[in-house]
Amino acid sequence: MSKSLNLFSGSAIGTVLMLTLSVNFADRLTPEMPTEFDRVAIENDPDFHLIARAYADEAKADAPFGLGREALPEEIAAWNLDVSPDGTGLPVGSGDVMTGEEVFADNCAVCHGDFAEGRDNWPKLAGGDGTLADEDPLKTVGSYWPHLSTTWDYVNRSMPFGNAQSLTADEVYAIVAYILYSNYLVEDDFVLSNENFTEIVLPNAEGFIIDDRAETEYPIWSGEPCMENCKESVEITRRATNLDVTPGVDTAEEQAAAAPAAEAPAVEEAAAPAAEPAAEPEAVVEAAAPAAIDMDLAGKGEKVFKKCKACHKVGDGAKNGSGPQLNGIVGRAVASADGFKYSGPMVDHGGEWTPERLAAFLANPKSEVKGTKMSFAGLKKEEDVAAVIEYLKTFGQ
Amino acid sequence: MTSSFKGPKASRRQFLAGAAVIGAGAATGVRAATPDPLITEIQPWAQGLGDGVDATPYGMPIRFEQDVVRRNVPWLTADPISSINFTPIHALDGTITPQGCAFERHHSGAIELAKEDYRLMINGLVDRPLVFTYEDLERFPREQHVYFCECAANTGMEWAGAQLNGAQFTHGMIHNMEYTGVPLRTLLNEAGIQTEGKWVYVEGADASSNGRSIPLEKALEDVLVAFKANGEALRKEHGYPVRLVVPGWEGNMWVKWLRRIEVTTQAVESREETSKYTDTLADGISRKWTWVMDAKSVVTSPSPQSPIKHGPGPLVITGLAWTGHGKIKRVDVSIDGGKTWQQARLASEPGDKALARFYLDINWDGSEMLLQSRAMDETGYVQPTKKQLREVRGLNSVYHNNCIQTWHVKTNGEAENVEVS
Numbered sequence: 001m002s003k004s005l006n007l008f009s010g011s012a013i014g015t016v017l018m019l020t021l022s023v024n025f026a027d028r029l030t031p032e033m034p035t036e037f038d039r040v041a042i043e044n045d046p047d048f049h050l051i052a053r054a055y056a057d058e059a060k061a062d063a064p065f066g067l068g069r070e071a072l073p074e075e076i077a078a079w080n081l082d083v084s085p086d087g088t089g090l091p092v093g094s095g096d097v098m099t100g101e102e103v104f105a106d107n108c109a110v111c112h113g114d115f116a117e118g119r120d121n122w123p124k125l126a127g128g129d130g131t132l133a134d135e136d137p138l139k140t141v142g143s144y145w146p147h148l149s150t151t152w153d154y155v156n157r158s159m160p161f162g163n164a165q166s167l168t169a170d171e172v173y174a175i176v177a178y179i180l181y182s183n184y185l186v187e188d189d190f191v192l193s194n195e196n197f198t199e200i201v202l203p204n205a206e207g208f209i210i211d212d213r214a215e216t217e218y219p220i221w222s223g224e225p226c227m228e229n230c231k232e233s234v235e236i237t238r239r240a241t242n243l244d245v246t247p248g249v250d251t252a253e254e255q256a257a258a259a260p261a262a263e264a265p266a267v268e269e270a271a272a273p274a275a276e277p278a279a280e281p282e283a284v285v286e287a288a289a290p291a292a293i294d295m296d297l298a299g300k301g302e303k304v305f306k307k308c309k310a311c312h313k314v315g316d317g318a319k320n321g322s323g324p325q326l327n328g329i330v331g332r333a334v335a336s337a338d339g340f341k342y343s344g345p346m347v348d349h350g351g352e353w354t355p356e357r358l359a360a361f362l363a364n365p366k367s368e369v370k371g372t373k374m375s376f377a378g379l380k381k382e383e384d385v386a387a388v389i390e391y392l393k394t395f396g397q
Numbered sequence: 398m399t400s401s402f403k404g405p406k407a408s409r410r411q412f413l414a415g416a417a418v419i420g421a422g423a424a425t426g427v428r429a430a431t432p433d434p435l436i437t438e439i440q441p442w443a444q445g446l447g448d449g450v451d452a453t454p455y456g457m458p459i460r461f462e463q464d465v466v467r468r469n470v471p472w473l474t475a476d477p478i479s480s481i482n483f484t485p486i487h488a489l490d491g492t493i494t495p496q497g498c499a500f501e502r503h504h505s506g507a508i509e510l511a512k513e514d515y516r517l518m519i520n521g522l523v524d525r526p527l528v529f530t531y532e533d534l535e536r537f538p539r540e541q542h543v544y545f546c547e548c549a550a551n552t553g554m555e556w557a558g559a560q561l562n563g564a565q566f567t568h569g570m571i572h573n574m575e576y577t578g579v580p581l582r583t584l585l586n587e588a589g590i591q592t593e594g595k596w597v598y599v600e601g602a603d604a605s606s607n608g609r610s611i612p613l614e615k616a617l618e619d620v621l622v623a624f625k626a627n628g629e630a631l632r633k634e635h636g637y638p639v640r641l642v643v644p645g646w647e648g649n650m651w652v653k654w655l656r657r658i659e660v661t662t663q664a665v666e667s668r669e670e671t672s673k674y675t676d677t678l679a680d681g682i683s684r685k686w687t688w689v690m691d692a693k694s695v696v697t698s699p700s701p702q703s704p705i706k707h708g709p710g711p712l713v714i715t716g717l718a719w720t721g722h723g724k725i726k727r728v729d730v731s732i733d734g735g736k737t738w739q740q741a742r743l744a745s746e747p748g749d750k751a752l753a754r755f756y757l758d759i760n761w762d763g764s765e766m767l768l769q770s771r772a773m774d775e776t777g778y779v780q781p782t783k784k785q786l787r788e789v790r791g792l793n794s795v796y797h798n799n800c801i802q803t804w805h806v807k808t809n810g811e812a813e814n815v816e817v818s
Contacts, residue, residue, distance in 0.1 A: 071518050080521075082665045120475055230736055
């Protein structure tokens with residue numbers, strides 16, 4: 001747009017130029033010639049009106065349907081965040097390894113481990129150097145990822161899990177610096193910034209080729225296939241049941257036999273939702289009243305809980321994940337979620353989770369329960385601890 | 398039955414019925430010992446009344462079909478919020494996948510995005526960066542196409558050996574729907590692509606911000622910005638209100654909750670096109686940009702979750718075939734592990750980059766079978782064996798495993814996922 005406007009600024013020659021340009025865009029409509037009305041307008045204020053007219057005509061001519069509206073610069077800035085390997089899209093900023101270690105501990109370690117080594121099934125970000133040709137390669141930022149831009153871009157746009165786009169640019173630089181350090185690719189005094197970013201070349205930068213199936217596979221797997229006497233003998237060499245890793249599957253008959261009574265009411269409820277809603281709010285108030293929950297504080301706690309959400313589920317049907325489900329946790333016996341494998345130290349912690357004990361644990365998990373599996377660094381702010389406990393109070397057993 | 402799969406057990410009555418068929422030699426010759434009470438006695442459904450018309454304003458399958466559902470393999474991923482489940486292809490027929498049981502893959506969970514809150518931006522190397530609302534999209538000329546969507550990781554757990562016991566788990570990261578939408582080409586023309594533009598980067602509105610780079614050539618060819626599937630709105634789990642449809646190419650590129658299309662000079666090399674969805678070969682070198690899904694097929698029944706319950710005699714062998722290169726030309730089936738093959742019957746004229754249904758009707762003699770299917774597409778490409786794939790790629794490719802699948806059907810009709818020599 002602005003480029004076109006510059007072209008037309010000044011005189012009526014612009015109209016001629018514009019027509020020429022439009023013809024070059026073969027599949028686009030040619031703009032209308034200025035009308036009598038336009039000529040009068042031009043006489044009054046040639047520059048302004050001609051430019052305005054050219055602008056409008058061009059927009060109409062080039063946009064076949066004229067639908068949608070122009071994206072504003074602020075809108076593009078808000079969404080156009082992707083970063084390319086050559087550094088296109090990187091904002092100004094910097095972060096050092098040591099800061100990165102802290103930010104990582106607070107935001108990432110809960111899933112990725114304190115040293116980016118990964119917990120449970122969550123991705124490992126460090127290690128695996130030289131394993132790509134092994135039987136079981138370990139693919140990490142250090143061993144596999146070809147471009148550092150991808151790490152910056154992904155952390156910036158998609159992480160932390162459950163609280164995306166909450167990090168500042170400097171924090172992202174710091175985290176990426178720490179991930180590099182965890183992979184022994186930089187020293188502990190390293191500072192990553194938009195200035196030196198493209199100087200970093202990851203170890204596996206040259207480890208990729210563009211899809212070559214058309215050369216290496218398609219020619220050898222094409223043509224008339226064998227129909228008879230294709231092999232002399234056939235032996236079974238592997239069986240899935242030897243591994244026994246397929247999830248159990250209940251048949252319709254078994255499910256129906258197990259819960260025939262549960263089925264019918266569920267359908268009725270769905271069919272007649274209007275029958276009983278009046279009773280519901282009262283029931284909620286009654287249930288909530290004895291606990292005297294500060295709903296404002298609980299609301300704040302819900303936001304804080306985003307930090308916990310990746311591992312802990314709470315609410316209807318919550319199941320254990322990387323961490324135990326937290327229904328009724330306030331007042332619940334320590335280490336008592338059915339089916340969750342707690343660490344020994346947590347089992348030994350004993351007793352029940354009073355608000356006070358929960359607060360102490362959440363403020364500094366590793367010092368309160370030495371050896372806990374929970375690798376969360378803790379909530380630094382007292383008000384965050386109080387809020388999250390208030391939020392958890394809203395969920396009964 | 399296998400120890401890991403609590404599959405349906407053939408009842409004694411079914412077994413006896415099967416035996417009777419063998420004894421008689423032909424089903425029409427069977428004489429029942431006693432009259433069938435389902436026929437001779439008046440049944441409640443033939444006497445009383447059923448549900449009124451509004452019993453379920455939006456109908457669900459009858460409760461007898463409640464096992465025809467998506468299933469997850471919990472150990473595959475750290476958390477169901479960033480995970481995948483599988484279409485129950487073993488229990489479906491035809492080619493269209495109902496939305497309610499079409500597999501899901503989320504990276505940050507299935508989000509709720511209302512049409513009123515929906516915005517689609519086109520930016521980058523365009524004459525006019527634009528923002529569209531959902532209503533704007535509905536005003537462009539629409540197209541309808543049936544396409545399959547297959548996750549690149551479908552059958553990925555089978556690279557190193559037969560692992561999961563069921564077609565749902567080995568081949569269920571696929572669905573096939575009729576999409577209504579606006580060609581991406583139309584929207585890009587509306588913005589005006591500048592000559593330096595060579596790629597489009599497409600991105601979702603969810604927290605994962607899943608984004609992929611697509612060469613402009615493909616973007617202008619057949620990519621669809623879709624808002625309806627099988628005639629109704631997309632389901633939340635499939636990207637309501639708007640998703641991208643990238644025919645024949647891996648499912649990860651079919652960005653859900655599509656919010657942005659950026660015309661660029663280069664591939665962004667996002668996380669999902671570098672660290673994931675790249676195929677590592679035996680020497681540790683990895684292929685990137687392996688977008689197209691090669692020809693593939695699988696017998697969906699009989700299969701481990703869909704055993705033969707009726708005993709020897711007439712048997713319908715059925716399955717699905719598809720190719721990202723265009724149309725399926727032919728499907729062959731082997732019941733002896735690939736020694737001999739016979740051409741299966743295609744249920745209808747295969748569509749472009751859509752699932753094809755095949756049938757082979759046999760008279761099963763009750764002996765063991767090693768069931769396989771082999772697809773050929775219109776380019777002449779023939780679906781390879783697992784051995785052939787491994788010879789070229791090794792064991793660590795994870796993605797794009799389109800090998801020939803083998804089910805070992807036993808004399809009692811049960812089936813198991815196996816590998817053969």
